[in-house]
Amino acid sequence: MTKLLEWVFGVSVIGAAWALVTFDLLNLRLPVAYKEVAWPMPVYLLVVFGCYSLATVGYRVATFNDCEEASKELQDQIKEAKEDLRKKGLKM
């Protein structure tokens, strides 16, 4: 199953469950409280997911390692390499 189909399937299942409760499709006569909670759930979950995403990406950007020493080490090694290669006969 492709990822797209997994999503379509998952959303359908959750969507069906939501519609069942919110619109009382099977005439289960659930308490009103259930419907009141279920009705805004999709929007609520989207907002929660949106906030989680922003927070996660924000955190990851803030903690993205800056490899200062890696750059410095590379600069030093480049000098060393050029010297050594020159000695070995490389014509740049």
Added chain:
Amino acid sequence: MASHSNGDKYSVLLPTYNERENLPLIVWLLVKYFGESGYEYEIIVIDDGSPDGTLEVAEQLQKIYGEDKILLRPRAKKLGLGTAYIHGIKHARGNYVFIMDADLSHHPKFIPEFIKKQREGGYDLVSGTRYRGDGGVYGWDLRRKLISRGANYVTQVLLRPGASDLTGSFRLYKKEVLESLVERCVSRGYVFQMEMIVRARQLNYTIGEVPISFVDRVYGESKLGGNEIVSFLKGLLTLFATT
């Protein structure tokens, strides 16, 4: 230093295009770290008809380090990365293959760590990650970091790939794994590297990770523009819908 080769040999594929300045440096570093570690290796330079004379420099390097260590597999013009790998491994004598960039953004000092990780877990492929552990990047501003992390997040949500860095191109593959994956991958650019990991998962190959530092000296010249972002998203959605 003791040689612990086990009979394993590592082929390093270096696709190059206009890397006249960097090629000698990356080869020098590879020779240094492989030499110190005692592992058997060969470096395969796949030059796509670089107009700046990269091939000529590669030939000089071959004279300095030997034809058994430096192999040349040039091509007439700039073709895709996937075909470069296919072309490169055709005559590779290693049973393991490293792929990496020739522009010094990937540092050969991580090679022993890749090998150690691969032996620890018997992994089919080991991927260098900039996003975990003490992996990281040098030379990126806030905008670039935001795009990178944002794109990676979207990819993780949509594809749930089981690897933290999908667009990275510093990896170690078992040779037969690389061969089987490259055949199946159709994308280009960043998305090609992503597709390799996604297909690897589909085929139930095991994936290990090693944190790496990525030193971007090119970013100032080649900004990540709208076009590249759009084609990345197109590629991502294609993978989402077809795998």
